[in-house]
Amino acid sequence: MRILHTSDWHLGRTLYGKKRYQEFEAFLNWLAEIIERDEIDTLLVAGDIFDTSAPSNRAQELYYRFLCRVAASDCRHVVVIAGNHDSPSFLNAPKALLKVLDVHVIGNLSENMEEEVLVLNNAQGKPELIVCAVPYLRDRDIRIAEAGESIEDKEQKLLEGIRSHYSAIAAVADQKNNELEVKVPIVGMGHLFTAGGQTIDGDGVRELYVGSLAHVNATIFPDSFDYVALGHLHVPQKVGGFEHIRYCGSPIPMGFGEAKQQKCVCRIQLEHHADYQSTNVPIQQIDVPLFQPLERIKGDWESIEKRILELSLTNSQTWIEIIYDGDEIIGDLRDRLDTVIASTGIEILRVKNARIIDRILGKTQEDETLDDLNVNDVFDRCLAVHGVPDEQRPELLRAYQETLTSLYEQDVRAD
Structure with missing residues (x-):
């Protein structure tokens, strides 16, 4: 058998x-x-x-x-x-x-x-x-x-x-x-x-x-x-x-x-x-064979650019996630990346500019989307925005998790 x-x-x-x-x-x-x-x-x-x-x-x-x-x-x-x-x-x-x-x-x-x-x-x-x-x-x-x-x-x-x-x-x-x-x-x-x-x-x-x-x-x-x-x-x-x-x-x-x-x-x-x-x-x-290459590239601008160029020399069709954590603050990171991958089969699906995030601490930066946060992160931010005291947050978080569990388990195709 x-x-x-x-x-x-x-x-x-x-x-x-x-x-x-x-x-x-x-x-x-x-x-x-x-x-x-x-x-x-x-x-x-x-x-x-x-x-x-x-x-x-x-x-x-x-x-x-x-x-x-x-x-x-x-x-x-x-x-x-x-x-x-x-x-x-x-x-x-x-x-x-x-x-x-x-x-x-x-x-x-x-x-x-x-x-x-x-x-x-x-x-x-x-x-x-x-x-x-x-x-x-x-x-x-x-x-x-x-x-x-x-x-x-x-x-x-x-x-x-x-x-x-x-x-x-x-x-x-x-x-x-x-x-x-x-x-x-x-x-x-x-x-x-x-x-x-x-x-x-x-x-x-x-x-x-x-x-x-x-x-x-x-x-x-x-x-x-x-x-x-x-x-x-x-x-x-x-x-x-x-x-x-x-x-x-x-x-x-x-x-x-x-x-x-x-x-x-x-x-x-x-x-x-x-x-x-x-x-x-x-x-x-x-x-299982790899049907679509994925790669996360993390580092300063020089290391990121170098790795992308290495991939482009192999005619790569890789999908990439970029996490920039160099010391230099780069406001036009996405534009630079688009220039590097031009005329290649590489696609950049996500860019996270850690230095911009650090600089604008506490403020959602332009490149950040809901994809960068999980559901608990979003709830935590809501609690912070509304000034909910720290001692009340654990119980509220548990209630929130129960609500999520109920929503996830709802069978929308049942009726």
């Missing part, structure tokens, strides 16, 4: 206004070729298929075209779970139709927990794999709010809700496995933030819950899981040092902070339980 684990495609995502459909299409074509080349039996997609809950027509076209191509290959099954960026109702809408193609979609929790436990058959119609396909667990799915709760109370309820759900799902999977003539491997899926998980500044990974953000640890995943395919974090990594609990990461750099990161998908080889232990699961990271 050959399994491929991928996640966090974020189809439709832009980078400082630049559309990236060609990158997404190139990745999906490459992924389909890997599935065909390596004779993959099951593809697991661990959430955040789209970047927004209302994806564009072009993003949808890429998704469905890919699924049709995989369905026409020798790959027997595709399992897709929703991430925190996805609309559960949108993913679920074609669920019955896609199931005919052996594409199993789990957009949200169901009243019937067994719907998340998929028993997948081989070419002969015999069970070969059980997948516990747990989608992103929204706050309202796993916690009942009560008046007067502290942040710590909410946090504890969230963690316990996640743990209880995985425990219950594993119990259903174990029962189904015990009913089979021959036991088969069990794979868990999830879209969540684990304790100690590595992120990169500017990757767009949202914190999922309020409080200490309910980062779970590896102990929530039952021992019966032979492999755990996770999504949400964009850096490929193991969880808690366990080889078989992994994030495969995003397939393309989501921001300039990921520019030098090697992207990958994970290939897993599973056999029947009779002769092996889950700790010995063969796992291989397959490097």
Whole structure:
């Protein structure tokens, strides 16, 4: 049983206004070729298929075209779970139709927990794999709010809700496995933030819950899981040092902070339980090609100009972020940069002039945009502008974060 684990495609995502459909299409074509080349039996997609809950027509076209191509290959099954960026109702809408193609979609929790436990058959119609396909667990799915709760109370309820759900799902999977003539491997899926998980500044990974953000640890995943395919974090990594609990990461750099990161998908080889232990699961990271070069150039004017000229000599098509931190105050930085890249294939998507920012301290400078700030930065500035005392800010920030979480989890496609 050959399994491929991928996640966090974020189809439709832009980078400082630049559309990236060609990158997404190139990745999906490459992924389909890997599935065909390596004779993959099951593809697991661990959430955040789209970047927004209302994806564009072009993003949808890429998704469905890919699924049709995989369905026409020798790959027997595709399992897709929703991430925190996805609309559960949108993913679920074609669920019955896609199931005919052996594409199993789990957009949200169901009243019937067994719907998340998929028993997948081989070419002969015999069970070969059980997948516990747990989608992103929204706050309202796993916690009942009560008046007067502290942040710590909410946090504890969230963690316990996640743990209880995985425990219950594993119990259903174990029962189904015990009913089979021959036991088969069990794979868990999830879209969540684990304790100690590595992120990169500017990757767009949202914190999922309020409080200490309910980062779970590896102990929530039952021992019966032979492999755990996770999504949400964009850096490929193991969880808690366990080889078989992994994030495969995003397939393309989501921001300039990921520019030098090697992207990958994970290939897993599973056999029947009779002769092996889950700790010995063969796992291989397959490097994803770089479809669009990105580079962050930081330094004084001489070093920035030198690096751009080096790139231009190679006929580079690189997208660049410039962070100027030289001692000289340069008011016409953008004009200078435009002159240097003229007649080249290089594009500068963002310029941050640190010296101008330092000089006009406390005042938003002309080149600064909302792209330079995260949502908490904007809220902090609002508090400062309105003179809110420091001692009142922590509670207001928590209330603001709760409001954001509620907005993020609202399914705009539900009605």
